[in-house]
Amino acid sequence: MTRLSVLAAAAGILITAGCITAGCAPAAAPPAPYDLVVANGRVMDPESGLDGVRHLGIRGGTIEVVSESPLAGARVIDAAGRVVSPGFIDLHEHGQQEESYRMMVRDGVTSAFELEVGTADVAAWYAARAAGQIVNYGVSAGHIPARMKVLGDPGKGLLPAGIGGSGVADEKQMAEMEAILREGLAQGAVAAGFGSAYTPGAPMSEIERMFRVAAAGGASAHIHMRGGLKGLQETIAAAGAAKVPLHIVHVNSSSDSEIEAFLAAIKAARDAGQDVTTEAYPYGAGMTEIQSALFDDWKRWPDARFAQHQLVSTGERLTRATFEKARAAGGTVIIHSRSEEQTRAAIASPLAMIASDGFIENGRGHPRTSGTYAKVLGKYVRDEKVVALMDAIRRMTLDPAKRLEARTPMMAKKGRIKAGADADLTIFDPATVIDRATYEDATIPSQGIPYVIVGGALIVDGGNVTAARPGRAIRAPISARSN
Numbered sequence: 001m002t003r004l005s006v007l008a009a010a011a012g013i014l015i016t017a018g019c020i021t022a023g024c025a026p027a028a029a030p031p032a033p034y035d036l037v038v039a040n041g042r043v044m045d046p047e048s049g050l051d052g053v054r055h056l057g058i059r060g061g062t063i064e065v066v067s068e069s070p071l072a073g074a075r076v077i078d079a080a081g082r083v084v085s086p087g088f089i090d091l092h093e094h095g096q097q098e099e100s101y102r103m104m105v106r107d108g109v110t111s112a113f114e115l116e117v118g119t120a121d122v123a124a125w126y127a128a129r130a131a132g133q134i135v136n137y138g139v140s141a142g143h144i145p146a147r148m149k150v151l152g153d154p155g156k157g158l159l160p161a162g163i164g165g166s167g168v169a170d171e172k173q174m175a176e177m178e179a180i181l182r183e184g185l186a187q188g189a190v191a192a193g194f195g196s197a198y199t200p201g202a203p204m205s206e207i208e209r210m211f212r213v214a215a216a217g218g219a220s221a222h223i224h225m226r227g228g229l230k231g232l233q234e235t236i237a238a239a240g241a242a243k244v245p246l247h248i249v250h251v252n253s254s255s256d257s258e259i260e261a262f263l264a265a266i267k268a269a270r271d272a273g274q275d276v277t278t279e280a281y282p283y284g285a286g287m288t289e290i291q292s293a294l295f296d297d298w299k300r301w302p303d304a305r306f307a308q309h310q311l312v313s314t315g316e317r318l319t320r321a322t323f324e325k326a327r328a329a330g331g332t333v334i335i336h337s338r339s340e341e342q343t344r345a346a347i348a349s350p351l352a353m354i355a356s357d358g359f360i361e362n363g364r365g366h367p368r369t370s371g372t373y374a375k376v377l378g379k380y381v382r383d384e385k386v387v388a389l390m391d392a393i394r395r396m397t398l399d400p401a402k403r404l405e406a407r408t409p410m411m412a413k414k415g416r417i418k419a420g421a422d423a424d425l426t427i428f429d430p431a432t433v434i435d436r437a438t439y440e441d442a443t444i445p446s447q448g449i450p451y452v453i454v455g456g457a458l459i460v461d462g463g464n465v466t467a468a469r470p471g472r473a474i475r476a477p478i479s480a481r482s483n
């Protein structure tokens with residue numbers, strides 16, 4: 001007999017005894033306890049506006065009931081004094097492997113998407129993860145990797161290190177890129193990914209042409225754009241012409257000192273009826289590959305600029321000489337370039353979803369991988385009060401779910417707490433939640449997030465990552481034209 005059936009039998013005895021005194025039909029089947037109950041928590045649901053103490057009954061990976069009275073469960077988590085939120089949905093996470101997932105879940109993430117860069121082989125990307133992961137995962141069909149493949153880029157990382165970024169595509173190559181994107185969407189990619197900043201050889205006409213492929217597939221276009229405010233206007237115009245839903249990734253780093261103008265331009269486009277969304281991460285430094293096109297002008301930099309760059313593999317700040325060496329060798333670099341005021345303005349904006357842009361490998365990476373969500377909740381919500389708690393939760397859960405759900409109906413069951421929703425939940429202590437990862441050590445987990453649940457299974461239990469691997473592929477319906 002399983003533990004569950006022992007409990008069910010015990011519950012049956014109680015019901016039978018209750019029926020005798022209440023005079024109800026003794027033949028009624030006893031209700032089985034829920035697989036998992038989250039009791040006494042402050043349940044916050046950004047879709048309905050619910051903010052009150054409730055009990056959640058979870059069975060088979062689904063929230064079956066949101067109750068004002070206590071429930072019986074095979075396992076009961078007492079969430080008294082804690083917030084029970086939909087699990088955090090990260091639309092921008094490059095670390096799609098166990099090491100990164102282990103850090104993200106301690107920060108409350110339950111679904112992680114690689115949408116900016118994406119992949120040129122969507123079927124293989126999902127197949128590589130099909131054995132089960134800690135979190136739910138999904139990917140875009142990516143223009144950057146399609147371009148790298150078609151033009152023959154020498155880069156071994158995520159980004160072009162040569163011709164895939166700087167080269168100009170001819171008509172045949174353009175058609176090949178379109179075919180790769182089309183096939184990726186047919187294989188169930190949840191979006192289309194772009195990085196015009198990393199592909200300076202691609203004119204806006206090429207970007208717009210690929211936007212049209214995304215639009216035909218009903219996919220949103222997630223882009224790391226180039227060219228500051230003028231570039232933003234061109235990107236919005238191209239998306240408008242192609243009729244594609246547009247998502248500007250990391251508005252904080254793409255705008256730099258122009259953050260207010262960026263947010264105003266995005267709001268103006270939205271007010272005019274265009275589907276434009278954005279996201280931000282709460283750090284003043286970025287991180288990228290040192291061989292990427294972002295640094296093609298490094299020889300013309302003043303000496304002082306090199307010290308803003310911190311090599312991820314060693315933590316050292318660079319000089320002209322060490323930068324040259326590192327660029328030849330490859331790897332990732334952290335760029336310290338923005339003021340706290342710029343970061344705060346992005347996080348304060350109700351337009352910006354929260355997304356980490358995280359990546360960690362062999363213990364080295366950017367602290368945003370491990371601390372993005374706890375930092376927003378601890379520093380910007382609790383300590384500085386620049387964001388209301390429900391607004392922050394909306395931008396971590398419901399808004400990212402809605403960004404994807406038109407093409408990927410599975411997302412309509414995420415980002416909400418209600419009967420019938422997926423049991424992806426993050427339980428945190430609003431008084432103590434905070435990030436602890438640093439630029440020198442990105443592997444220090446966030447604190448104050450004791451329980452995280454994916455598909456009804458505890459992946460963080462008492463602050464520790466469990467052995468459960470309930471994370472499933474999040475994928476758009478696969479269409480007939482796919483192989």
Ligand SMILES: [Zn+2]
Pocket residue numbers: 092094116357
């Ligand atoms: Zn990124």
